[in-house]
Amino acid sequence: MASTQLSPAKTYRNGCVFSGKQQTQRPATPRGLRQGLGSDTRWQPMSTRRKKIYEGKGKILFEGPEPGTLIQYFKDDTTAFNSEKKAVLEGKGVINNRISEYFMTRLNTIGIQNHFIRRLNLREQLIRELEIIPLQVVVRNAAAGSLSNRFGLPEGQALPRSIIEFYLKDEKLSNPMVTEEHITAFNWANTQEIDDIMALSLRINDFMSGAFGAVGITLIDFKLEFGRLWENDFSRVVLADEISPDTCRLWDSQSLEKMDKDRFRRDLGDVIENYTEVARRLGIMKEMPTVIQGGLH
Ligand code: AIR
Numbered sequence: 001m002a003s004t005q006l007s008p009a010k011t012y013r014n015g016c017v018f019s020g021k022q023q024t025q026r027p028a029t030p031r032g033l034r035q036g037l038g039s040d041t042r043w044q045p046m047s048t049r050r051k052k053i054y055e056g057k058g059k060i061l062f063e064g065p066e067p068g069t070l071i072q073y074f075k076d077d078t079t080a081f082n083s084e085k086k087a088v089l090e091g092k093g094v095i096n097n098r099i100s101e102y103f104m105t106r107l108n109t110i111g112i113q114n115h116f117i118r119r120l121n122l123r124e125q126l127i128r129e130l131e132i133i134p135l136q137v138v139v140r141n142a143a144a145g146s147l148s149n150r151f152g153l154p155e156g157q158a159l160p161r162s163i164i165e166f167y168l169k170d171e172k173l174s175n176p177m178v179t180e181e182h183i184t185a186f187n188w189a190n191t192q193e194i195d196d197i198m199a200l201s202l203r204i205n206d207f208m209s210g211a212f213g214a215v216g217i218t219l220i221d222f223k224l225e226f227g228r229l230w231e232n233d234f235s236r237v238v239l240a241d242e243i244s245p246d247t248c249r250l251w252d253s254q255s256l257e258k259m260d261k262d263r264f265r266r267d268l269g270d271v272i273e274n275y276t277e278v279a280r281r282l283g284i285m286k287e288m289p290t291v292i293q294g295g296l297h
Helices: 092-109 145-151 180-185 191-213 271-281 288-294
Strands: 052-055 059-063 069-074 077-080 085-088 116-119 124-128 135-142 158-168 217-224 226-231 234-239 248-252
Touching (some): 069 092, 092 116, 092 271, 158 191, 180 191, 191 217
Antiparallel strands (some): 052 059, 059 069, 069 124, 077 085, 116 124, 135 158, 217 248, 226 234
């Protein structure tokens, strides 16, 4: 789809260079949901020094130090099957914070704009506040999970090409799968934004498949979330949320052992050990032993 040159290139504080090409004009309707707020946009008072804006299953968003920023806190809480299964996996939040920092930083250097600004400490990162696009975008390279169940495909079977799926981000509805028709009809995103999301998702897939492949890990599938970054009356689609073993299916390329959240979902054990091994192979292991042994918070 043709895109319009709307404004000159700008460089943001976190190093994102925006060409202006992927911009979308602000719709006439007022600004919608803010990132991570779900349907509740009220700010809840907190006794702590920072305002908690939203608490999700695995992360908390706090007010950031400057307007337009938030602090994303990674919890150890782990849930599966729409929160039917719950556990606290000590150290998971620390590992996911680091792995997500690793990918967001590298994606930024190859021009994939995202909400990450910088990591603040073991569990927190400073992020840019976005307007949520209420979709979960799943990219699949091989059959697994719900795709295998839906079509009766053996897990691990390579797909003829990478497949992108959209799910509505709505826990109460169990995040139903949706098509582009639903997305545009219900105004969750416009066609230009869907094009941008698909192009970005495939580039992210290429980059992540390469990065994991280089350390003996096969990227089977993963989930992404995107938001709108507004600048005056224009917005662009940028990557949000996290990239971690909670949001990816990662198999050891040799043994085909699972190294991701399926270890928790399927009671395979050694969840943290496998998350740690993912971090270690990516070369971001330095802080991990303390976390696992000492249970830092
Ligand atoms: N995912 C993470 N949170 C929600 C989802 N759907 C990730 C899973 C898996 C991919 O999305 O971790 O990597 C596809 O999941 P499923 O269950 O649809 O096969």
